[in-house]
Amino acid sequence: MTSDALSNTDRAVAELRELIFSGRLAPGSNHFEQDLADKLGMSRTPVREAALMLEAQGLVQIQPRRGVRINGLSVDEMADIYDVLGVLEALAAERVADKIRTGALSGTSLGLLRESTAQMRRALDRGDRDSWATADEMFHTELVRLAGNTHLEEAVTRTLDQVRRARMMTLHLRDLPVASTDDHAAVLTAIEAGDGQKARDVHAAHRRDAKDVMVDLLRRMGTHQI
Amino acid sequence: MTSDALSNTDRAVAELRELIFSGRLAPGSNHFEQDLADKLGMSRTPVREAALMLEAQGLVQIQPRRGVRINGLSVDEMADIYDVLGVLEALAAERVADKIRTGALSGTSLGLLRESTAQMRRALDRGDRDSWATADEMFHTELVRLAGNTHLEEAVTRTLDQVRRARMMTLHLRDLPVASTDDHAAVLTAIEAGDGQKARDVHAAHRRDAKDVMVDLLRRMGTHQI
DNA sequence: GGTTGCAATAACGTATACGTTATTGCATGA
DNA sequence: TCATGCAATAACGTATACGTTATTGCAACC
Numbered sequence: 001m002t003s004d005a006l007s008n009t010d011r012a013v014a015e016l017r018e019l020i021f022s023g024r025l026a027p028g029s030n031h032f033e034q035d036l037a038d039k040l041g042m043s044r045t046p047v048r049e050a051a052l053m054l055e056a057q058g059l060v061q062i063q064p065r066r067g068v069r070i071n072g073l074s075v076d077e078m079a080d081i082y083d084v085l086g087v088l089e090a091l092a093a094e095r096v097a098d099k100i101r102t103g104a105l106s107g108t109s110l111g112l113l114r115e116s117t118a119q120m121r122r123a124l125d126r127g128d129r130d131s132w133a134t135a136d137e138m139f140h141t142e143l144v145r146l147a148g149n150t151h152l153e154e155a156v157t158r159t160l161d162q163v164r165r166a167r168m169m170t171l172h173l174r175d176l177p178v179a180s181t182d183d184h185a186a187v188l189t190a191i192e193a194g195d196g197q198k199a200r201d202v203h204a205a206h207r208r209d210a211k212d213v214m215v216d217l218l219r220r221m222g223t224h225q226i
Numbered sequence: 227m228t229s230d231a232l233s234n235t236d237r238a239v240a241e242l243r244e245l246i247f248s249g250r251l252a253p254g255s256n257h258f259e260q261d262l263a264d265k266l267g268m269s270r271t272p273v274r275e276a277a278l279m280l281e282a283q284g285l286v287q288i289q290p291r292r293g294v295r296i297n298g299l300s301v302d303e304m305a306d307i308y309d310v311l312g313v314l315e316a317l318a319a320e321r322v323a324d325k326i327r328t329g330a331l332s333g334t335s336l337g338l339l340r341e342s343t344a345q346m347r348r349a350l351d352r353g354d355r356d357s358w359a360t361a362d363e364m365f366h367t368e369l370v371r372l373a374g375n376t377h378l379e380e381a382v383t384r385t386l387d388q389v390r391r392a393r394m395m396t397l398h399l400r401d402l403p404v405a406s407t408d409d410h411a412a413v414l415t416a417i418e419a420g421d422g423q424k425a426r427d428v429h430a431a432h433r434r435d436a437k438d439v440m441v442d443l444l445r446r447m448g449t450h451q452i
Numbered sequence: 453g454g455t456t457g458c459a460a461t462a463a464c465g466t467a468t469a470c471g472t473t474a475t476t477g478c479a480t481g482a
Numbered sequence: 483t484c485a486t487g488c489a490a491t492a493a494c495g496t497a498t499a500c501g502t503t504a505t506t507g508c509a510a511c512c
Contacts, residue, residue, distance in 0.1 A: 007465065009278075032493065043467045048494090049278050052235075056282030058380065065474050065493055080375040083321075087313040095309075149306040151388065154284065155381055162377065233495065258463065269497045274464090291463055291504050 008042045012050035015040055020059055020070055021164045027072030028225060036068065057158060072225040075218045078166060079211055085159050086207035089140065092147035092156070093187055094200035101194030105146065112142040113188055120181045129171050132181075139184055166214070166226045174217050180210060234268045238276035241266055246285055246296055247390045253298030254451060262294065283384060298451040301444045304392060305437055311385050312433035315366065318373035318382070319413055320426035327420030331372065338368040339414055346407045355397050358407075365410055392440070392452045400443050406436060 016036070019025040037047040051068045054060045061069045073081070099105035119135035144156050183206035190199035218226065242262070245251040263273040277294045280286045287295045299307070325331035345361035370382050409432035416425035444452065 009465075034493075044494090045466050045468090049275060049466095052275050052279050053282045056279045058377075064495085067493085077377065081377045083317060083375060084314070084378050084381055087317045088310070091309060091313045149309060151284075151303065151307045151385070152310050155310055155385065158384075159377070159381065235495080260463075270464090271496050271498090275496095290465085293463085 008040075008046035009049045009053075012036075012040055012042065012046045013053055016050055016054060017059070017161075020054075021161075021168065023165055023169060025070045027070050027165065030063065030067035030069045032067045058162060073162065073166060074225060075215055075223060078163060078218065078226070079215050081159060081162050082207060082211035082214065085156065085163075086204050086211070088152060088156050088159065089144065089207060090200045090204040092144045092149070092152060093191065093203040094196040095147040095149065096143060097191045097194055097196040097199035099146070099148070100191055101196065107192065109146065110188070110192065113139060113146070113191070116142065117181075117184050117188055120177075120184060124176060124178060124181055127176065129176075132177060133167075133171055136177075136180070136184075143187075166218075169226065170214060170217055173221070174213060177213075180206070180213075183209065234272035235275045235279075238262075238266055238268065238272045239279055242276055242280060243285070243387075246280075247387075247394065249391055249395060251296045253296050253391065256289065256293035256295050258293040284388060299388065299392065300451060301441055301449060304389060304444065304452070305441050307385060307388050308433060308437035308440065311382065311389075312430050312437070314378060314382050314385065315370065315433060316426045316430040318370045318375070318378060319417065319429040320422040321373040321375065322369060323417045323420055323422040323425035325372070325374070326417055327422065333418065335372065336414070336418065339365060339372070339417070342368065343407075343410050343414055346410060350402060350404060350407055353402065355402075358403060359393075359397055362403075362406070362410075369413075392444075395452065396440060396443055399447070400439060403439075406432070406439075409435065 016025070025031065033044045033047050033051065036051075037044045040047060051060060051062055054068075055062050058071065060071055063069050096105065100107065100110075116135045116139040120132055120139070123129075123131035123135060140156075140160075144153050147153075183202070186202045187199055187206060190202050242251070251257065259270050259273050259277065262277075263270045266273060277286060277288055280294075281288050284297065286297055289295050322331065326333065326336075342361045342365040346358055346365070349355075349357035349361060366382075366386075370379050373379075409428070412428045413425055413432060416428050
């Protein structure tokens with residue numbers, strides 16, 4: 001009854017994350033450990049362990065006798081998180097541009113950034129939001145990876161996790177992300193030019209705009225919790 | 227055998243953190259769950275739960291059949307973490323300054339920032355490093371608190387935790403933090419003037435210097451892991 | 453002597469048991 | 483009717499039990 005390379009605890013973490021991000025465990029809802037264990041086909045122990053890890057990651061709260069509560073976000077909190085994300089990714093953009101300038105990174109290593117930018121354009125032409133979102137995520141992931149700072153990467157991942165559900169839910173409600181696509185291209189240009197400051201500033205502006213779009217959308221929808 | 231307001235799991239987290247930060251659980255060392263349980267006077271369950279939470283916080287790694295490994299840091303990683311801390315706290319400084327400018331925050335609410343700056347000066351005059359460190363921590367904590375962004379606060383806390391042990395260990399090895407104390411005063415001045423950009427830039431420079439001091443010190447000591 | 457394989461050990465993953473305690477519903481009395 | 487208190491329930495915190503499996507040491511063989 002032990003691992004086939006993946007423990008039940010790990011499975012529980014993965015499956016609960018998926019349930020949370022997809023919204024099938026609704027923000028603000030509560031779930032008893034035993035119920036979750038039944039749903040996942042395991043005993044309380046690994047579920048409880050998973051819940052503790054997710055709590056440490058800020059995705060849930062464990063409320064004794066009231067179950068595991070799925071954290072929701074207010075619109076203000078969304079804005080706060082985007083502020084954090086903004087400075088973290090701007091740092092990444094600056095570092096990558098600097099690495100290009102100093103030669104620590106070759107131009108060819110920007111392949112994935114270029115590819116994802118191109119894919120975003122193509123997706124935009126087709127009006128394919130899902131494909132756009134995939135490319136967008138690839139761009140941001142790759143940008144942070146290229147910065148070569150594992151702790152920055154971790155901070156970004158954790159921060160992104162907080163808004164992942166909201167992004168998935170609003171993707172098909174917002175206007176086509178035309179400006180956002182242009183933003184990515186501008187960041188890429190600054191990076192290719194090795195201009196750290198510009199890459200940082202352009203990226204910060206990009207996240208600021210993304211924040212405004214998201215906040216405006218949520219406010220227009222009258223969303224208070226997501 | 228239940229809680230007196232604090233569960234054994236919570237106690238385990240708190241005590242293990244203390245043991246890690248104080249260095250009594252050395253970076254790079256491994257510890258079996260049962261041994262830790264014996265040391266803390268509880269069963270494996272709460273210790274295991276605590277270990278999982280600390281792993282989610284990036285303080286340890288759980289290595290099956292090799293025990294709980296206390297994460298150490300290379301000098302390069304220290305530099306990386308200071309980079310992250312720099313942009314996060316710079317964001318906080320900018321926000322606080324902006325709040326002063328827009329009146330969202332009154333001048334009197336800067337009391338703790340002023341106090342801690344003054345305390346740093348006094349501590350410096352007496353050559354009292356411990357008191358200086360206390361005031362320094364108070365300044366940074368209060369700065370981030372005043373920004374009013376809980377998620378920023380959490381990111382900063384998590385990031386600071388990563389370097390807490392190193393800071394404690396090097397505090398008495400470095401030169402008196404004269405420049406650092408002046409830096410804080412400069413940040414405070416920019417905040418009082420409601421100049422967000424300046425507050426941000428000055429603070430970023432402050433963390434950059436702090437990083438250089440720390441990295442130089444560790445390199446001179448020949449430290450590869452801390 | 454070195455290598456290979458097997459047996460013993462023990463650390464771990466997870467199920468389960470159990471005492472504790474918050475919560476809920478009902479009954480009783482004002 | 484509403485408030486109060488008690489009893490029943492059940493969710494949780496934690497100890498423990500147990501099967502699985504990696505690791506280690508020793509023996510046998512090359």
